[in-house]
Amino acid sequence: MSEQQPTPSIPAPKALSVAPMMDWTTRHARNFLRLCHPHARLYTEMVTTQALVHGDVPRHLRFETEEHPIALQLGGSDRADLVHCAKLGEDWGYDEINLNVGCPSDRVQQGRIGACLMAEPDHVSEVVAAMQAAVKIPVTVKHRIGIDGLERYEDMLDFVDKVAARGCTHFIVHARIAILAGLSPKENREVPPLRYTDVYRLKQERPQLTIELNGGVKTVDEIISHWQHTDGVMIGREAYQNPYLLVEAQRLWGVSELPSRADILRAYLPFVERELAAGCPLNQITRHILGLLQGVPGGRRYRQVLSTQAHLPGAGINVLKAAAAAAGIDL
The missing domain is CATH 1.20.120 (Four Helix Bundle (Hemerythrin (Met), subunit A))
Known part of the structure; x- marks a missing residue:
């Protein structure tokens, strides 16, 4: 039996997606989440370039047709490897390639992956430009609002501007800094305060860019609120721990009878x-x-x-x- 819900009066829906989450957004999870929302963009777990260059490509890249629209998130920093893996993602049928510049774990830092790359905007801009030149599908960047020692809004703006100058137009911004020394990945999702206004300001000052907000979103009302200031919302752990939130979000697409x-x-x-x-x-x-x-x-x-x-x-x-x-x- 469907569940009747009122449809809120809001502008036409903007982007909605489910964040890439290690060990969580597997193929089994994504097939289930697609049933919860037919329009949300789904992301793979972060797949490292080394896993694709030296490992079992089908195991990492296999997905079902029903999962579209779906993005492949890559973790890496070597230009040649990222270009190779972006081409693999396109060949396998992904709709988007996303570069991880947000993961704060010690393990990925040792491989020069994730949030530590926010300290290397010139290098990130170079590799993203090379990836874009190699594929026809969009290449996007997911990053934090800052890291240790680069915590000001101006530091984030400098990062975005340098990457955008090489042609990247789509940024997904986790509205917390990542503290790379002293906090675990779990603590980095909870301890640094959310700074939504930094993401709003980025969209306001760079209106030509597509800016999506990620971090701490738990309700449909919060999605609506963030949509007023950004181009889209990415939901993380709440979509996994309470997936019916995605079903309820179908109301934003005018669905009145929810499954x-x-x-x-x-x-x-x-x-x-x-x-x-x-x-x-x-x-x-x-x-x-x-x-x-x-x-x-x-x-x-x-x-x-x-x-x-x-x-x-x-x-x-x-x-x-x-x-x-x-x-x-x-x-």
């Missing part, structure tokens, strides 16, 4: 069955759908069944059906 949580689960079943038949363990699939019943009656029991049974040897579609039944949903 219910049960509708979403039923629509996901064929994909689950195909993956099980291909030998994928159930828990690798269902770990991405634990949040669907967040905050509704039966949700806790649903999560308990999946968490305790989906990893057992031989677990199959019957476990997912049992979890749904525990929440009063007949699959």
